Amino acid sequence: MKDSDSYIMSILNSRHLNGWPFLYWTIGINAIAVLAYIPTQDLSKPTGILEMIQMTVRITVPFLYMAFVASALYQLWPNFFSRWLLKNRRYVGLGFAASMAWQLLFILMLWVGYWDYYMQEVYNFSSIAFEAPGYLLIFAMSITSFIQVRKKMSKKVWRALHWVCIYFLWFAITLTYYYELADGRDVQIIDYVYFIAGVTVYIVRLSAYLSQRIAQRANQ
Ligand code: HEM
Numbered sequence: 779m780k781d782s783d784s785y786i787m788s789i790l791n792s793r794h795l796n797g798w799p800f801l802y803w804t805i806g807i808n809a810i811a812v813l814a815y816i817p818t819q820d821l822s823k824p825t826g827i828l829e830m831i832q833m834t835v836r837i838t839v840p841f842l843y844m845a846f847v848a849s850a851l852y853q854l855w856p857n858f859f860s861r862w863l864l865k866n867r868r869y870v871g872l873g874f875a876a877s878m879a880w881q882l883l884f885i886l887m888l889w890v891g892y893w894d895y896y897m898q899e900v901y902n903f904s905s906i907a908f909e910a911p912g913y914l915l916i917f918a919m920s921i922t923s924f925i926q927v928r929k930k931m932s933k934k935v936w937r938a939l940h941w942v943c944i945y946f947l948w949f950a951i952t953l954t955y956y957y958e959l960a961d962g963r964d965v966q967i968i969d970y971v972y973f974i975a976g977v978t979v980y981i982v983r984l985s986a987y988l989s990q991r992i993a994q995r996a997n998q
Pocket residue numbers: 828829831832835836885900906909910911912913947950951954955958
C-alpha cells in the first residue's frame with residue numbers, strides 16, 4: 779500500500795469521521811455556517827429570510843446526494859472513500875435531516891412574519907406539492923433509521939420506505955434546480971453544479987443496477 783493510501787485510510791478511519799461523532803461534527807459545522815451567515819442578511823425583510831432559506835438548502839444538498847449514491851458507488855468502485863461512505867450512509871442521511879431543520883426554521887419565520895409576502899411573491903402550488911411532503915419523508919426516514927424502530931419493521935417494508943423516500947427527495951431537489959435553470963432568471967453556477975450532480979448520482983445508481991442485473995443474468 780502506498781504512503782498516500784494509508785494516510786487517506788487513517789483519516790477516513792478517524793473516530794471523528796465515523797458514526798455519531800461524524801454526525802455531531804456535521805451538525806456543529808452546519809450550525810456555525812448558518813449562524814455566521816445570519817449577520818450578513820437583514821432578517822427584518824422577507825428577502826433576507828429567503829436568502830437564509832436558500833443558503834441552508836445549499837449546505838444540505840451534498841449530504842442527500844452522498845446518501846443517495848453510497849451503495850452504487852461502492853458497488854462500482856470499491857475503494858477507501860466509497861467504503862467509508864457506505865459505512866456512514868446512515869449518519870450522512872441524518873446529517874441531511876438535521877441540516878434541513880434549518881431550512882424549516884427559516885420557512886416558519888417567513889410564514890409567521892411575512893405570510894402575505896409569501897403568498898404573493900413566493901407561493902407556487904407545484905413546488906410546494908413536491909417540497910412539503912419532503913419534510914414528512916425526511917422525518918419518516920430519520921425515525922426508522924434508529925435500530926429500535928427498524929427492528930419492529932419487516933426488512934421489505936423498511937427497504938421500500940427508504941427507497942421511495944430517497945428517490946422522492948433526490949427528485950424534488952434535482953427538479954428544483956432544473957426549474958431554476960429553465961426559468962433563466964438569476965441563474966448561478968451553483969444551480970448548474972447541483973443539477974448536474976443530481977443527474978450524475980442518478981446515472982451512477984442506474985449503472986450499478988444495470989451491471990448487477992447483467993451479472994445476475996450471466997450467472998443463471
Ligand atoms: C414546506 C416546505 C417547503 C417550503 C415552503 C420551501 C420553500 C422554499 C423557498 C421559498 C425557496 C427559495 C429561496 C430563494 O431562492 O429565494 C426554496 C428553495 C429550495 N428548496 Fe425548499 N421549501 C420546502 C421544502 C423543501 C424540501 C423538503 C426540499 C428538499 C427535498 C427543498 C429543496 C429546496 C431546494 C433544492 C431549493 C433551491 C435552493 C437554491 O436556490 O439553491 N425544499 N424552498
